[in-house]
Amino acid sequence: MPDVKEILQGSQIAGARAIRLIDDNDPKAFSLLKQLYPHSGNAFIIGITGSPGVGKSTLIDALIFEFRKRDFKIAVIAVDPTSPFSGGAILGDRLRMQRHGADEKVFIRSMASRGQKGGLSRATKDAAIVLSAMGYEIIIIETVGAGQAEFDIAAVAHSIGIVTIPGTGDGIQAVKAGILEIGDIFIVNKSDRTDAEAAVHELKMMLSMRNSKGQESHLSRPWTARVLKTIAQNGTGVKELFDTFLAHFDFMKQNGRLELKKKHLERLYFKSLLKDLALEKIELFVQESMAFKETLDQIESGTIDPITAAENVTNDLKITCNLKAIRNLKVRDN
C-alpha cells in the first residue's frame, strides 16, 4: 500500500500507486482515502469534456504550459478512452505529452474507469482527493463526451469546459441536451476551420436562452458562460482560455460560491460512496445466502428464468439501518 506520508509529501510514485489502487477497485484504496481526505480540498478542479476528436488532449497539453508559466502545480486525469493520455490514441501523439515528463510539478495519469464501481464520478473524485493531498493546485479531468461521462463530471469539477469544433453540425449537435446547463466555458477548437464564427454564434444564442431561463438562481449574480475560439494545435486562444478559467476560479471564490459548490459535491460523493459500500454489503450477503444458491440451481435446471429469479430474490431482501450508531456519532461531535 502506498505510504500516506509520501503522498502528502507529493511523491509521484506513491501518488501513482494510490491512483492505480483506485482504478483497480482495490479495497485498500478506501482506508487510504480516509487518511488523505482531511488533507484534500484545496485544489481547483476543472473538467474538460467533448466528443472524440475535438482536440481535448491537445488543448489540455497547451493549458498545462499556461498553468506552469504561473507556477501552478497541475495534475491531469484522463478517463477518455480516445485520449492519448490514456494510451487510447493510435495517432502516435502519445509521445508528444512526454515533454512534461521532466517537470515534477506536472503529473498526468490515466484511468480506465469504465467498469469502475460508482462510475466515473466516484473514481475521479477518489483520484482528485489523492492529487489534492499531494499538493496539486489545479486538477484537470478529461472525459469523452459520449454517453453519461460528460454529465458525471459535473459531480466532481468546480469548473467545466465543453470542447466542440466547427463544421457539419457535429460540433454543435454534440452539445446535446443538458450539456449546455453544465458548461461554464465553451470552447470552439480548430477554429481555423470554416464555420467557426457560425459555431460561436450558435453557441452564444443557445447560451443566451439558458441564461434568460434564470439558471443558477440560488446565487444572486450568476456566472455568464463564455464562448472562446482556440486552435490548440498552434496555441491560438489558449492564453485567453487559461485566463477565463482563472476568472471563473476567482468568481467562484467570491461570496462563498466555491465553498457552497464543494459542500454540494461532498454530499454527492457521500451518496456515491454509500451506494458502493451498501452494494458491496449486499453482494457479500447474496453470495452467502441460501436463497441465492437455490435460485442459481433453478436457473441451471431451467425451472426459472434469470429475470424472474432476480426479481424474486430482490423482493425478499429486507434492509434496515440501526439509528443508534448514527446518534452516537452526534455525541462524539460534542
Added chain:
Amino acid sequence: MPDVKEILQGSQIAGARAIRLIDDNDPKAFSLLKQLYPHSGNAFIIGITGSPGVGKSTLIDALIFEFRKRDFKIAVIAVDPTSPFSGGAILGDRLRMQRHGADEKVFIRSMASRGQKGGLSRATKDAAIVLSAMGYEIIIIETVGAGQAEFDIAAVAHSIGIVTIPGTGDGIQAVKAGILEIGDIFIVNKSDRTDAEAAVHELKMMLSMRNSKGQESHLSRPWTARVLKTIAQNGTGVKELFDTFLAHFDFMKQNGRLELKKKHLERLYFKSLLKDLALEKIELFVQESMAFKETLDQIESGTIDPITAAENVTNDLKITCNLKAIRNLKVRDN
C-alpha cells in the same frame, strides 16, 4: 411503452423504442424484458472489440454484407463512443453506414451505456434479448477496447473477435493481459501496413502459450483461436473472417457447447440483474432513511467527512432475505 407483439413481429420501430428504454435506464424496460425473455435465446451473439481506430466499424460494415449474402437477419449494437454507428465519429463516415438503411433484415442501434446501471454487460444483454426476440439470428456487439469494456463483452457474447492493427506496438500491446484469454478470433486489420506478418506471428506465439496452458479445460476438445488478416477498407479477408465466425458457431453447436455457454451467461445475467435490483432497493431505503438524512446534515455542518459517514451508515445496514418465497417458487415448478 413499445408493444411486445410488434417487437416479436420484428418491428424495427418498436425494437428501437425498447432499446431506447434500456439505454435510458427506464424502469418500464424491466417488465418488457420479462415478456420478451421466453422468446429470446436463439441468436448467435458476436462481440467485436479493439482499441479506438483499429477499424472495427468498417469491419463490421463489411461483415454485415457477408451475413446478408447468406440471408442471415443481422443486428448490430454499438456501445463504442468512437464508433460511427454511435455518432461518435467526426470523420464523416457515419453516412457510409446508411447503405444498409434500405435492408429491413439489418438493424443497427447505438447505446450510450457508460452511465448504465450494471454496466455494459447488463445493457447489451438486455438489448440482445430484444433483438433476439425480434428474430435476428446474428447479433454483433461492438465495444471499444478501453478500460473494462472488452472484458464485459465476455459476459454476453458467444464468440469474440479482437481487432488489432500492425505497427508500432500499438496493435499488439493493445492485446493486453487477459484479453488473449477471451478472444476466439484475432483479426489483424489494416494488414497492408508493414509489420502485418510480425503482428500475426506475435499473436500466434502468444496464443500458442495460452493453448498449452490448457485453457477451456472443461470441454474435451477446445477451440483453437484463429488469427486472420483483413483490410476492412477494401474487403480483403472479410469473407474468410465471416467463414471463421460461422465455423466457430458450428463448433459451439457441437457437443452442447453453446447450451453450456448460454447457461453460464444466464447465471451471469442473473447476478448482474440481482445486483442492479438490490441496488435500487438500497437507494430507495437510503433516501427514506432517517440515518441518511441525519448524516447529510452532519456533512453539511462539517462535523463528519463523507467517507467516514458512508462507512458508518453502511456498517449499520442490516440485510436479510426471507427464504420462504424462494421455496414457494420451487413448489410452483412441480
